[in-house]
Amino acid sequence: MDEPAVPRPAATVILLRRSGRHRELGLEVLMLRRGTDARFMPNVWVFPGGAVDAVDHDIARALELELELEELAHRVCGARELGEEASVPLEAHALRPWSRWVTPEVVPIRFDTRFYVALAPPHVRPEPDRSEVDEARWLTPAGALEEHAAGGLELSFPTVRHLEELTAFPDADAVLAEGETRRVEPITPKVRGDRENFEVLLPGDPGFEEA
Numbered sequence: 001m002d003e004p005a006v007p008r009p010a011a012t013v014i015l016l017r018r019s020g021r022h023r024e025l026g027l028e029v030l031m032l033r034r035g036t037d038a039r040f041m042p043n044v045w046v047f048p049g050g051a052v053d054a055v056d057h058d059i060a061r062a063l064e065l066e067l068e069l070e071e072l073a074h075r076v077c078g079a080r081e082l083g084e085e086a087s088v089p090l091e092a093h094a095l096r097p098w099s100r101w102v103t104p105e106v107v108p109i110r111f112d113t114r115f116y117v118a119l120a121p122p123h124v125r126p127e128p129d130r131s132e133v134d135e136a137r138w139l140t141p142a143g144a145l146e147e148h149a150a151g152g153l154e155l156s157f158p159t160v161r162h163l164e165e166l167t168a169f170p171d172a173d174a175v176l177a178e179g180e181t182r183r184v185e186p187i188t189p190k191v192r193g194d195r196e197n198f199e200v201l202l203p204g205d206p207g208f209e210e211a
Contacts, residue, residue: 004105007112009070011078012049014098014162015088016172017120017138026171028140029163030126031153032085032133040109045144045153046133047162048088049113050081065093074114085133086126094118096179101158102188104200112186115162117179119172141166157189157200 015030031045052073059080060072067075075092082088095116103110126136139147141163147153148160155163169175190201190208201208 005108005110007102007110009052009074009077010049010111010113011052011074011081012047012113012115013078013082013090013095014047014115014117014166015082015086015090015120016117016175017124018172026140027166027169027175028138029144029166030086030088030120031137031139031144032126032128033135033137035130035132035134038132041156043154045155046159047115048082048085049078050085051111052077056080060092063092071097071114075116078114078116078118085129086136087129088124088126089121090118096176097182097184098179099162100184100186102186104189104191106191113158114184117175119176161202 017028017030030048032048033045034041034043036042056073056077057069059076060069063072063076065072072092075095078095079090079092082090095118097114098117099115100113101115102112126138128134128136144153144155145160145163145167148155166175169178187202191198192201192207193199
């Protein structure tokens, strides 16, 4: 049996906004649709993010922030990808840790992704780069899940789980407050079944240990 691929470090930003005139919406998140020709997950709706590059480490070394270098490089990456993919300017220090997901061992292309939450700058208008992503939308977590269930939005398993979790928060401020003190532990799902019929299991799910 081949050894599992080594996960590549990556960062993803769950960008939040206060709903402004539509306060009854409570909380909205920025979602981007990857292009049809994208090499990885074409047409899938995602949060902004990407792989950590050497330049992210170089920038992290130059910043005077009291964070471990690897953690800071991930935050720099998240802010950089947000700017590149959606033209949203954000500083690395504005990101708050939320979760860490490692792609299952059976998948040939793997990432060790640190997810962050952050508040969007006032009056920002995200613009897709038309290269990696071709559409940008603000959606409530519940609204995104409803469109997904109806077949309107293609979402990955981790994105669905994050949206489900966010439905429990009344507004962006509550999410950011949680991010200030949240303890993050890596999660590596397992896959049971075959390519045609499978299910994704998380730690604590029945059958996880045996998968």
